[in-house]
Amino acid sequence: MLRLLALMLLLFATPYATAAVPVFDVHVHLRDGETSLRQYRDDVRVAGLELSGIGVMWFGGPHQARQGELAKIRAGNDSVIALAAAHPDVLPIATVHPYDGDAAVAELARVAAAGVKVLKIHAHTQGFDIADPRVETLVRKAGELGLTVLMDNANILPGDSEKLFNLVVRLPKTKFILAHIGGLNFRFWNILALARTADGFGFENLYFDISATVLVVADSPVEEEFLWTLRNVGLDHVLLGSDYPQIGLGRTVDAFERLDLTDEEKAKIRSGNALTLFNR
Ligand SMILES: [Zn+2]
Secondary structure, eight states: OHHHHHHHHHHHHHHHHTTTSOEEEEEEEOTTHHHHHHHHHHHHHHTTOOEEEEEEESOBTTBOOOTTOHHHHHHHHHHHHHHHHHOTTEEEEEOOOGGGHHHHHHHHHHHHHTTOOEEEEOHHHHTOOTTSHHHHHHHHHHHHTTOEEEEEOSOOSTTHHHHHHHHHHHOTTSOEEEEGGGGGGGGGGGHHHHHTTSTTOOOTTEEEEOTTHHHHHTTSTTHHHHHHHHHHHOGGGEEOOOOBTTSOHHHHHHHHHTSOOOHHHHHIIIIIHHHHHTTO
C-alpha cells in the first residue's frame, strides 16, 4: 500500500512540481507592439503558464533589419523600448545591422542608454557573415556597453557553430546567447567540456536558448544526447525560449517538461538562469 502510495506520488506529483514555476521566455517576436503582446499573453494563458519575463524583439521572419535600413531599425527598436516601459516583465531586445558600421554602433549606444540589455543579430535573415570583422567590432562594443548578444545558431548556414565558437573565444567579456543551441548539430557544443580544460577558456560568457530544438529532441532517439549536451555546456547556462509566433510557449514547455531533467534543473531553465543573467 505504501509502495503504491509512493508510486502514485511519483506519477502524479512529479509532472506538476515544476509546472508552477513561471517561465522566462527569452525568444519572442512581436511585430505589432501592444496588439502582438496581448495575443502572446492570451496564448500563454490558454497554455496555463505563468510568465516571469519576456524577451521581446520586433523583427523576425520576413520583417528584417537589413543593411542600410537605419530609420526602420531605429523605429523598431523604439517600439520595444516603449513596450518595456509599459510592461515591467518585457525585456526589450534591439537589433542593428553589423555592416552599417559606425551607424550601427551609434544606434547600439543609443538603445543601451535607453535601457536595452540585449542585442539580437541573425546572420541568415539579415544577410551577414559571422566571421566578418564588422561583426566582431559590433559585438565587442555591445559587451563594452553591457549588452548580451543573442545570435541565431540553428545551423542553417554552413560553419555556423564553428564561427560562433571563434567569436565567443575572441570576446570573453561579451555575454552571448546562442539561439536553438545549434539545432540538430547541438552535439558540437559538447566541445565546451574539453575546451574548458585549456587555460583561460571558461566560456562563462556563453549561454544557449533551446527554442525550437527542444520540440524535435523531446522523446526522440537523441534526447539522451541532448541532455548530456545541456549538462556539458552547463545547466546554469541554458535558457528557455519559444520563438513565438512560429512556435507557441505552450508547445515548447510541453516538450521541455518531457525531458528527463530533475525538478531543480527544470526550474533553472524555466526562469532561474534568465533572472540571474538579466539581473531581474
Ligand atoms: Zn527567432
